[in-house]
Amino acid sequence: MKRIVLAAVAALTLGAPAALASGEGDLAAQSWSFDGIFGQYDRHAMQRGFQVYKEVCAACHALKYVAFRNLADLGFNEEEIKAIAAEYQIADGPDEAGDMFTRPGRPSDQFPAPFANDQAARASNNGALPPNLSLITKARAHGPDYVYALLTGYRDPPADVVLGEGMNYSLAMPGNQIAMPPPLTEGQVTFADGTPATVEQMSRDVVQFLAWSAEPTLEERKNAGIKSMLFLALMTGLLYVSKRRIWSKLH
Amino acid sequence: MSNSYRGSAVVRWVNDRLPIFTFLDHQMRDYPAPRNLNYWWNYGSLALVALVLQIVTGIFLAMHYIGDARFAFDSVEHIMRNVNYGWLLRYLHSNGAALFFLVVYVHIFRGLYYGSYKSPREILWWIGIVIVLAMMATAFMGYVLPWGQMSFWAATVITNLFSAIPLLGQEIVAWLWGGFAVGGPTLTRFYALHYLLPFVIFGLVFLHLWALRTVKSNNPLGIDVRGPQDTVPFHPYYTSKDYFGMGLFLLVLAGFVFYAPNYMGHPDNYIPANPMVTPTHIVPEWYFLPFYAILRAIPDKLGGVIAMAASLLVLFVLPWLDTSRVRSARFRPIYKVIFWFLLADVVLLGYVGSQPAEGIWIHIGRALTAYYFFHFLILTPVVGKIERPRPLPQSIAAVVLKGGKA
Numbered sequence: 303m304k305r306i307v308l309a310a311v312a313a314l315t316l317g318a319p320a321a322l323a324s325g326e327g328d329l330a331a332q333s334w335s336f337d338g339i340f341g342q343y344d345r346h347a348m349q350r351g352f353q354v355y356k357e358v359c360a361a362c363h364a365l366k367y368v369a370f371r372n373l374a375d376l377g378f379n380e381e382e383i384k385a386i387a388a389e390y391q392i393a394d395g396p397d398e399a400g401d402m403f404t405r406p407g408r409p410s411d412q413f414p415a416p417f418a419n420d421q422a423a424r425a426s427n428n429g430a431l432p433p434n435l436s437l438i439t440k441a442r443a444h445g446p447d448y449v450y451a452l453l454t455g456y457r458d459p460p461a462d463v464v465l466g467e468g469m470n471y472s473l474a475m476p477g478n479q480i481a482m483p484p485p486l487t488e489g490q491v492t493f494a495d496g497t498p499a500t501v502e503q504m505s506r507d508v509v510q511f512l513a514w515s516a517e518p519t520l521e522e523r524k525n526a527g528i529k530s531m532l533f534l535a536l537m538t539g540l541l542y543v544s545k546r547r548i549w550s551k552l553h
Numbered sequence: 554m555s556n557s558y559r560g561s562a563v564v565r566w567v568n569d570r571l572p573i574f575t576f577l578d579h580q581m582r583d584y585p586a587p588r589n590l591n592y593w594w595n596y597g598s599l600a601l602v603a604l605v606l607q608i609v610t611g612i613f614l615a616m617h618y619i620g621d622a623r624f625a626f627d628s629v630e631h632i633m634r635n636v637n638y639g640w641l642l643r644y645l646h647s648n649g650a651a652l653f654f655l656v657v658y659v660h661i662f663r664g665l666y667y668g669s670y671k672s673p674r675e676i677l678w679w680i681g682i683v684i685v686l687a688m689m690a691t692a693f694m695g696y697v698l699p700w701g702q703m704s705f706w707a708a709t710v711i712t713n714l715f716s717a718i719p720l721l722g723q724e725i726v727a728w729l730w731g732g733f734a735v736g737g738p739t740l741t742r743f744y745a746l747h748y749l750l751p752f753v754i755f756g757l758v759f760l761h762l763w764a765l766r767t768v769k770s771n772n773p774l775g776i777d778v779r780g781p782q783d784t785v786p787f788h789p790y791y792t793s794k795d796y797f798g799m800g801l802f803l804l805v806l807a808g809f810v811f812y813a814p815n816y817m818g819h820p821d822n823y824i825p826a827n828p829m830v831t832p833t834h835i836v837p838e839w840y841f842l843p844f845y846a847i848l849r850a851i852p853d854k855l856g857g858v859i860a861m862a863a864s865l866l867v868l869f870v871l872p873w874l875d876t877s878r879v880r881s882a883r884f885r886p887i888y889k890v891i892f893w894f895l896l897a898d899v900v901l902l903g904y905v906g907s908q909p910a911e912g913i914w915i916h917i918g919r920a921l922t923a924y925y926f927f928h929f930l931i932l933t934p935v936v937g938k939i940e941r942p943r944p945l946p947q948s949i950a951a952v953v954l955k956g957g958k959a
């Protein structure tokens with residue numbers, strides 16, 4: 303017990319400040335299906351979020367480390383994954399003649415990046431670099447809430463704020479200026495399941511997808527967690543009983 | 554001797570050729586431990602559990618990790634995504650390191666409270682301090698390995714401290730870096746050392762236990778063992794208690810690993826290292842924060858480094874700074890109070906270390922740092938002199954058998 307309290311105290315007093323260090327603006331805590339001990343991803347939301355990524359964000363942002371075959375986690379079957387992969391052109395080679403070539407994607411390929419390198423990405427984005435999104439929800443404090451707040455937090459700048467060239471006013475971004483133009487507008491994508499594509503809806507869904515891409519093993523982890531905790535609790539209980547029995551001979 | 558060993562035929566066959574069972578018996582069953590050890594005495598064996606866990610998970614991580622600045626970050630993500638149970642290995646290793654420190658810090662404060670550093674346990678205490686220093690070096694270098702933003706900038710800040718050394722500073726830093734800035738060579742050598750040091754720690758733990766076997770455990774009363782009535786065999790009494798403690802430890806560890814694996818980490822370390830972008834706040838892992846606060850409390854770089862080093866080195870001379878011959882704080886009314894003040898001081902220092910070094914925090918940090926040294930250099934010797942300890946009990950058995958709090 304003491305140990306648990308100690309760990310909690312240490313974690314609270316010492317870990318929390320790190321989490322509060324970045325992200326000043328308006329960070330309302332959202333509730334996510336993947337929060338909590340039993341939290342899991344929402345397959346429908348992820349599929350919609352994938353569509354948002356594919357049709358909107360992918361123009362500027364890479365999704366490093368994620369392979370098409372990983373989309374099985376979203377509930378796509380093998381055929382669907384093959385079809386999705388084939389929509390992309392992947393650089394490959396050299397072939398027998400020593401030339402590089404492009405070919406349609408395969409499930410084992412990773413999502414190709416939209417730009418060949420950082421310089422090209424900056425050149426097309428007014429000097430700003432769109433970061434890889436596959437870790438973004440872990441690379442920002444309160445990541446899912448932050449990305450949601452970022453996508454829904456574009457406003458007209460207050461009269462006294464002078465924005466830098468090509469910058470947009472954002473409630474969420476530290477410093478309130480962001481080089482990314484508002485990526486989402488009402489009705490920008492058409493969801494196959496008929497969900498109305500409001501900015502809030504698309505933002506929530508793309509956060510589901512990005513949270514998965516940052517931590518694809520979350521469900522496996524939580525499932526293993528329950529089993530492990532139950533096992534350890536039982537084991538610890540038995541160890542306690544055996545300790546008590548051994549010591550009872552003494553007194 | 555060895556052939557008289559009881560047990561199955563196989564056990565006896567082995568024991569006649571390699572008396573390993575006799576040896577274990579001798580170490581565990583015949584080893585007398587004070588009968589009144591409380592749960593604060595569990596943390597030593599927990600530290601060993603944590604060390605073994607770090608080594609085991611570390612070796613498996615090393616099978617997939619790539620100690621090259623171009624691939625390090627990607628290889629960690631590969632572990633997290635593609636290696637079977639790679640996420641488990643990595644989260645065990647990163648959270649395990651943090652809990653390892655928590656356990657060792659409790660272990661140290663246990664020693665401070667019950668006067669375990671006093672004669673005849675000075676060398677045991679020293680080895681312990683050397684272990685903490687080696688752990689710090691190991692954890693620092695381990696933190697550099699994922700090669701995220703915090704890895705890179707922590708490495709930059711900490712290695713730069715050596716430049717404060719007069720005359721040779723710059724040379725030493727360049728030598729540590731293997732170049733003119735933190736870079737590929739730095740990462741690769743840190744990996745080599747990160748692999749090596751835990752085994753050095755293992756050797757130190759062996760010395761630590763050897764010294765312990767020689768001088769025997771202290772106990773909550775802080776009085777010497779007078780005879781067999783004061784002790785119980787280590788096995789099965791303390792082994793059973795240590796196993797129970799281990800169960801609790803693993804539960805806490807599992808709680809973090811499965812439900813809050815990045816809670817103690819910093820989000821910036823999921824951004825690949827980038828020498829061109831400095832994070833707004835460079836903060837070390839929580840277990841270094843008190844020392845970080847002491848470092849920053851002194852306005853001069855060299856002074857800060859000296860203060861930080863001194864904050865640990867002062868523990869080496871503590872056995873002589875403490876002028877009281879009574880070990881346990883239980884019988885030391887004034888020392889008991891200043892012990893809790895010291896603990897509060899260190900926790901607050903940790904908090905200050907997490908805050909930006911500006912405004913009021915600078916002053917608070919300085920006051921807490923001053924108090925830290927005041928505690929060891931002034932209060933401890935003076936209190937030992939002026940305090941009137943409460944009368945010590947006759948023996949451990951006398952207290953335990955009376956059913957008193959022992």
Ligand code: HEM
Pocket residue numbers: 604607608609610611612613614615618629643646647650653688691692693695696697698699747748751752754
């Ligand atoms: C005293 C024992 C040890 C401590 C305190 C320790 C601590 C650490 C820490 C804090 C990290 C960074 C974790 C992260 O943020 O991802 C790390 C990473 C690493 N450690 Fe250790 N470690 C220990 C033993 C070992 C051993 C014995 C090995 C190898 C045999 C090892 C191999 C690794 C590897 C490959 C990494 C990089 C992968 C990763 O970042 O997860 N460690 N260590």
